[in-house]
Amino acid sequence: MTREEILKAIDEKYEAMGQDANTHLKGLLYAEPMTYWDFIQVDALLGLQTQRTTLPDEMVFIMYHQINELLFKMILWEIKQVSHTENIKPEKFEIHLMRISRYFDMLSDSFDVMGEGMEVEQYMKFRDTLTPASGFQSAQYRMIEIASTELINLIDFRFRKTIDRNTPYEHAFEHMYWQAAGKDYETGKKNKLMQNFEKKYKKQLIDWMKAYNTVNLWTKFKELPIEYQKNVKLVNAMRHYDHTVNIDWVMHHYDAAAKYLDSGPVEVEATGGSDWHRYMHPRYQRRIFFPELWSKDELDNWGINNLEGYKVLDKVD
Secondary structure, eight states: OOHHHHHHHHHHHHHHTTOOHHHHHHHHTTOOOOOHHHHHTHHHHHTOOOOSSSOTHHHHHHHHHHHHHHHHHHHHHHHHHHHTOTTOOHHHHHHHHHHHHHHHHHHHHTHHHHHTTSOHHHHHHHGGGTTTOOGGGOHHHHHHHHHHSOGGGGBOGGGGGGOOTTSOHHHHHHTBGGGGGTBOTTTOOBOHHHHHHHHHHHHHHHHHHHHTTTTSHHHHHHTSOHHHHTOHHHHHHHHHHHHIIIIIIHHHHHHHHHHHHTSSSSOOOOTTOOOHHHHHOHHHHOOOSOGGGSOHHHHHTTTTSGGGOOOOOSOOO
């Protein structure tokens, strides 16, 4: 654009806002130029790491999880662009799904940072200061799950037949698969991990369930025209995302935890007190975002073949 075209566009922009463009232009005379550290907020970002012990590898653990949370925020940003786009085309749907999958691929591959990047002896010491905190308490991860699929696919597998679309959100929340990490279903009593988590996030997550009830990725896909649902690139992107999140990422997490928690002579609980073997492994809870996009054999063996991969489709019937 020429200088004159730029100035005209600025005038039109601020006129539409009911603002005087000249006032804003004069403000530029006194504005400081942008710097990388101001734009990225580097000082604030680097000031967020606070250790609770003197053990050096605790810093690795803190920064690793902070990076995870930033990636979760990026994933939610991409999901929003699919969920809140009217009449979305398969090409745009696929683009955002593949972005999300790349973020989760990074998360899966990054578990070596923990699996190989911390001394077991140090971890087994500083982890005691974390109790009853746990990575389980990442609300953003729960939001990703809720925004990805219909609630029935996140219900504890034991209770799915008792729940349908008419089930109150509160009741569904009480039967989400993650409740197994801190709830005694016989007594209804919850451990401190779950109590703390729900005190801070329960209302927010139930509101999130309501907000994504009809615009989660799975519902959004099923509402597409049939010809779009048969777009092989989109279907493969859906399958890739499902497998990446619910098998690859989970199993990398599981294996990293096992290196530390199974390293000693006796079985160790997770910091939150959960039976992490059963809670984490995909073959127990069978978390599947897009079940109708998988064959019966793939569903029957979900979480059993673990990281052996899956078939990329060359056509959709």
